[in-house]
Amino acid sequence: MPKFEWQEVSIDVDEDGFIEDPALWNEQVALALASTEGVDALTEDHWKLINYLREYYAKFGIAPMIRKLCKETGYSLKEIYDLFPSGPAKGACKVAGLAKPTGCV
């Protein structure tokens, strides 16, 4: 299991850089993970998406559908890609500390 280290942060991640234990996530970890996604600073827009993802994840144990994410946060898919260049699943969910999606998705 690869170890990911950034400043004071040291966490286990999978081969795609997703956090192994979502319980270890905090804001510092988000900044650390964002650095792997070409995102230098987390703006209010980033946090709005991250917070929505985390709330949904806490309730249902999975990431929301992308269309739902767009509709309920008001960001278009293009805007999400502008904020997280790898996109909602591989970018935003990773920074928000969600586990990598599973199944035929």
Place this chain on the structure above:
Amino acid sequence: MPKSLKVSDISHPVEQLAQVRPDELMPLPPPYDKIEEQPGWKEISPAQRQKYEASLDGVVAVGVPIPATAEEEDRLVEGFLSGLKKLLTKENNWTFLQQLMLSIDHCARCQNCIETCPIYVSSGYNDIYRPTFRSDLFRRLVSKYIKPGGKYFGELKQGAIELNWRTVSRLLELAYRCTLCRRCAHACPIGLGNALITHELRKLFSMEFGYSPKEIHDKGSMLQLKVGSSTGMNRLAVMDNVEFIDEDMSDLTGLSVKSVWDKEGADVLLIHNAGEFISWPENPGAFALILEAAGISWTLSSELAGYDGINYGLWYDDAQFARVALLHAQAAKKLKVKKIVIGECGHAHKALTVIADRILTGDLSVPRESALVLLREIVMSGKLKLDPSRNDFPITLHDPCNMVRLMGIVEPQREILRKIAPKFREMEPHGVYNYCCGGGSGFAIMSPFNFQDWRLSVSGRMKLKQIVEAFADCPGPETPKYLCAPCSNCKGQIRDLFRYYGVWEKQRILYGGLVELIVNAMVDIKEPFIKWEFH
């Protein structure tokens, strides 16, 4: 040309047995013909090589640990022999013993099958991927180590082989270089299956050692048995998603869409691959709309696994397979439905309609049917008002191996397309001679180490070529085109292929299912249903 290999080389202590080189792969048609523009491969690092089995071809699908001690080496060999014996006894192999014995005893080594394998051909005829390489190896092991007198005569009968830990750990990886598409079995004069041997090897490794890709087992069938779906959706999550999809569909089409949950006595229990709800929600949405418009009595089930038709055990483990198949049948029994209809998912078709016959006997024998058949009935019945000119763009069809070659469901989808898609054209070859998307048998969801590079460069290569050639008369991005692929797993692989090679940007080929095209042709919807956005 890749250097040739002997079957007995599998046990040699070389650092890597075979090489996959981009310049030796089958050439792709333009605009993907420049090797320097193709995405590069991720290399397995020296540190990873010390830890995981990567000595077959420098690709890692499973990541089995390299044995650290002589005891661990022995354990691999002994476990393999124990598993091999079990595969060949009826008490332990209740699914495929007869077919396996036929495939072991009757191969005439005519090699008729090898040219039909998309992986072997795409790889530039790399011996390590020759379908008979694996089968021959398997036969030699059985002949020498299992058959009576094999120690003395086994090699004389079938050829030289040495069983050591390298043979075992390389065979495990080699069992994940075949998509189980069964094109070779179709070409065999007596229908013997290289894919079957691949499957039995996977089964041995999973059931004897617990070795299998984590996407298929830990995060696949185990997750489905625990929460109800390999996507991780429990019943609350799926019901929340479907509620959202219904609202979204109603907004998009101007028609009221309301999915039905847990309706007792419905004619049809519709089971989708649950990946559709998350990644392609327009697909289950279109199903709901069509079934409602056609007045079908139908329902979804919120029982454990009742809303996820996947059964990954099909690819690697009979026990996992049986557990999930039972849950599907029980969901139908509980709702007292007349039949189960399986959505656009190829392996779910094979699992529940064909292979599950072995366990769904007596009371559990609920009738099962492909959605393609029901859709044909609906489209041909005239219950929907359809205007084919709404699908006035070039369309080609991908045939999912399990529905078409395995089950013979060839015409229903074509009858529908001929009715609703004026610019439908076949890709070549098609129907039962189709090529796999390259994501079959679980590959579409497997991306560990550098396996994704392999499945997009090698196993998916033939499909990409076929798709591009089907649109040779309109290649440019100025003409939007549609690849109809009525299977979730195939769609996942095609999406990844298109992203990898930049197909959407270069050629504007969109992919999607069949029901989306039906809804797009419905005159009652207010605006085009198909959105020309890649996702």
